[in-house]
């Protein structure tokens with residue numbers, strides 16, 4: 204799966220492990236466990252995907268930022284039992300610092316916002332595509348890296364921010380040919396859980412851990428989840444209250460169940476649906492009270508994109524995180540954002556036959572017929588490139604047959620042959636690879 208075709212290719216180990224005993228043994232040509240190589244044909248798909256993400260970010264007026272893939276470990280040390288922190292790709296560097304390959308990007312964004320303090324004009328709308336890592340025991344054979352598109356809005360407390368983020372997600376899907384019939388976005392709010400916990404006097408400091416446990420309902424049997432809640436000290440009544448709230452099938456039913464305590468959550472969700480209707484993406488949204496997401500720091504609206512055929516893992520996910528900055532010792536700033544990985548979306552595009560056909564983009568291939576004319580041919584290439592044509596120069600003497608095959612394989616429009624009688628007449632032989640016609644073009648008419 205994913206944009207790299209080298210998914211866990213059969214380990215092509217050549218020779219025994221350990222230091223190479225002689226030059227004839229080849230290195231293991233597979234990438235490190237859980238990682239992918241991107242050969243040129245893979246990079247064309249990856250660049251196309253990242254290009255669509257960038258185009259949507261620009262359509263929404265977001266600004267790109269970047270941060271190191273290596274961060275201080277403390278950015279990701281959270282005590283809520285999340286999978287993402289349990290699988291931290293962390294180590295001690297040669298300076299004795301505890302560092303980690305980031306498993307997500309939001310904490311880095313928080314670090315930058317805190318670093319700017321009052322100097323950051325709000326609201327900030329930032330986007331990034333970055334590789335994220337986890338160290339998972341290979342027993343499950345899952346990947347250890349993926350590229351994630353993030354869009355975040357900093358400094359907007361209302362659900363107008365979440366509506367804008369959902370609009371960006373649905374805009375992306377539409378651009379690549381995916382419709383609301385293919386994909387839905389489950390939406391809920393953690394304020395639902397907060398209201399239930401308050402009713403049953405569950406201490407607020409347990410909120411994040413309860414959310415992380417409840418998020419496992421999709422993967423673990425109910426009794427295991429109940430046991431984990433009990434282990435946290437959540438009473439059976441509270442657990443019953445949580446599970447009945449999460450099984451509500453509509454906003455009205457949820458409103459009846461929560462009463463006035465649900466006012467905040469219901470207000471947010473109703474306003475979000477109204478904005479979605481305004482944007483015209485309401486058909487993508489599915490209210491699902493069981494959506495909590497697995498990250499500890501969400502505090503409000505949460506959402507996740509899913510394939511309606513139910514064949515794939517979540518496509519993307521996000522939500523509001525108003526208290527993350529406070530956990531780093533800073534002033535809280537209301538934030539909302541999402542992450543969108545590069546693997547599940549490619550599986551979905553494959554399933555829907557929506558993968559774009561991407562070929563190498565070359566306009567001209569130049570071959571010299573006489574090595575003494577190579578400097579002149581380089582000058583022609585320079586002129587054509589200056590005019591914006593993508594030129595591949597054949598760098599050594601080749602047979603004509605090879606040159607034609609190479610030009611076609613490169614997807615070139617023209618093959619230019621420098622030399623022979625044409626050169627005597629101040630021209631170049633030009634083979635149009637589509638019509639297969641060969642013409643003689645004077646040098647100054649080549650571009």
Ligand SMILES: OCc1cccc(Br)n1
Pocket residue numbers: 287306307335336337346347348349544
């Ligand atoms: O979304 C969880 C995650 C984090 C880092 C790397 C990979 Br693969 N997956």
